[in-house]
Amino acid sequence: xxxxxxEILLRLPPDDPVCLFRASAxxxxxxxxxxxxxxxxxYRAFHRTPPLLGVLRDLSGFVPTTSFRPTLDHKxxxxxxxxxxxxxLLKLTGSDYAVWNPITGDQHRLPEIPQFPEFLPDxxxxxxxxxxxxxxxxxxGGPFRVAVVCHGDDDATAHACIYSSVTGAWSAPTSxxxxxxxxxxxxVALVGDAFYFPLEFDGGILxxxxxxxxxxxxxxxxxxxxxxxxxxxxxxxxxxxxxSFDYKDYILxxxxxxxxxxxxxxxxxxxxxxxxNGLLPRGVDRMVPxxxxxxxxxYAVLANNEDDVFIIDLESLTAxxxxxxxxxxx
Numbered sequence: 001x002x003x004x005x006x007e008i009l010l011r012l013p014p015d016d017p018v019c020l021f022r023a024s025a026x027x028x029x030x031x032x033x034x035x036x037x038x039x040x041x042x043y044r045a046f047h048r049t050p051p052l053l054g055v056l057r058d059l060s061g062f063v064p065t066t067s068f069r070p071t072l073d074h075k076x077x078x079x080x081x082x083x084x085x086x087x088x089l090l091k092l093t094g095s096d097y098a099v100w101n102p103i104t105g106d107q108h109r110l111p112e113i114p115q116f117p118e119f120l121p122d123x124x125x126x127x128x129x130x131x132x133x134x135x136x137x138x139x140x141g142g143p144f145r146v147a148v149v150c151h152g153d154d155d156a157t158a159h160a161c162i163y164s165s166v167t168g169a170w171s172a173p174t175s176x177x178x179x180x181x182x183x184x185x186x187x188v189a190l191v192g193d194a195f196y197f198p199l200e201f202d203g204g205i206l207x208x209x210x211x212x213x214x215x216x217x218x219x220x221x222x223x224x225x226x227x228x229x230x231x232x233x234x235x236x237x238x239x240x241x242x243x244s245f246d247y248k249d250y251i252l253x254x255x256x257x258x259x260x261x262x263x264x265x266x267x268x269x270x271x272x273x274x275x276x277n278g279l280l281p282r283g284v285d286r287m288v289p290x291x292x293x294x295x296x297x298x299y300a301v302l303a304n305n306e307d308d309v310f311i312i313d314l315e316s317l318t319a320x321x322x323x324x325x326x327x328x329x330x
Contacts, residue, residue, distance in 0.1 A: 086140025187293035
C-alpha cells in the first residue's frame with residue numbers, strides 16, 4: 001500500500017541521496033511518492049538535521065561525503081568565499097561575487113559594489129533572506145542576502161554593506177575603526193542575525209548586525225589555551241561558540257561565548273572535550289590535520305591533505321572519512 005511505502009521511503013538514509021533516486025526508478029507509484037513536494041517536507045522533518053553532502057575546497061573543488069556530485073565550472077570563479085543555507089558564495093575576479101545553488105546548478109551574479117570602487121573586499125558571507133523566520137530546510141532557491149566587509153585606503157577603517165536579492169541592490173555602508181583585516185582563510189560564523197568575521201593578527205572578531213547594520217569589535221577567545229587558532233561557530237543551541245583542535249593531543253575543544261545586552265562577549269572555558277585519538281591518522285609521513293570549520297554547530301570538518309577530509313558529527317560522536325563511517329572512542 002502506498003501509505004506503507006511512504007513510511008518506508010521516509011526512512012531511507014539522508015546521507016546517501018542516490019537512494020531516493022533509485023527508489024523513484026522502481027515504478028510509477030514510487031516515483032509519484034518521492035517527487036511529491038509534501039514528501040520532501042516530511043522527509044526533512046523526519047530526519048531533522050540535514051546531512052553534510054560535501055566540502056568545498058579551492059584546490060580540489062567539491063570533496064563529497066555522500067553520493068551527491070554537483071557540477072561547477074571552475075573557470076568562472078577564483079575561490080569559494082562562504083557556504084550556508086544551501087547556497088555557495090563564489091568570489092569572481094575583482095570585487096564580483098556569484099551565489100551558486102549546488103542542487104539545481106543555478107548561479108546568481110551580484111552587481112558591483114558601488115560604494116567601494118577603490119579597494120577589494122576582505123571577506124563575504126551569504127545567508128537566507130528570511131533569517132530566523134526560516135528553518136532553512138528547503139529555502140535554497142529563495143531570496144538571499146550577502147554581507148561584505150572591506151578596508152579603506154588608510155587600512156584603519158572597516159566598512160560593511162549587504163546585498164539583497166529581493167531589491168537587487170547593495171545597502172549603504174557601515175564603518176568602524178579597525179586596524180586589522182578580516183582573515184579570509186577562516187570561516188565566517190552566523191549567530192542569529194549577526195555575522196562574525198575573524199580578524200588577522202590579534203585573533204579578534206568583527207561583528208556585523210545584518211538587521212541593524214552595525215559593526216562592533218569583539219575580543220578573541222582565550223587562544224593561549226590552544227595550539228591551533230580558534231574557529232568561531234554557532235553551537236547546536238544557536239548560540240555563539242568556538243572550536244579549537246589540539247593537534248598534539250588530538251583533542252577537539254568546544255567552548256561558549258555569552259553575549260550581554262551591550263554586545264560584549266565573555267568567553268567560557270570549553271564545555272566539551274572530544275578525544276579524537278584512534279580516529280585520525282598519525283605519523284611523520286602525513287600532514288598535520290587542521291580544523292577547517294564547524295557546520296551549524298553539528299559537524300566539525302578536519303582535513304590533513306587534499307584527499308583526506310574527516311567529518312565529525314558532534315551529536316552522535318561519529319566520524320566520516322569521505323564515505324567511510326568510523327566510530328569515535330570517546
